[in-house]
Amino acid sequence: MKLPDAILFASDATRYVMVGGALLLISALAMAGERRRAKRRHVDNVGIMPWRDIAALTMMAGLIVTVFGVMGWIRG
Known part of the structure; x- marks a missing residue:
């Protein structure tokens, strides 16, 4: 897959923010469930399905990964 x-050429911080955003999206879907x-x-x-647990875990992981990505953007 290309x-x-x-x-492909994004920085690690940008990739962290994208993964964090995806986890937050999953969390929002689990909250709706x-x-x-x-x-x-x-x-x-x-x-x-344990929607509450999925929402809580993906929210926590998504926030942590997004914060690491934003810190990487700030530090350059």
């Missing part, structure tokens, strides 16, 4: 030049699960019509139909 990567676009913008990603948790909200949907909480507002379900039938209380007994819980499901198997």
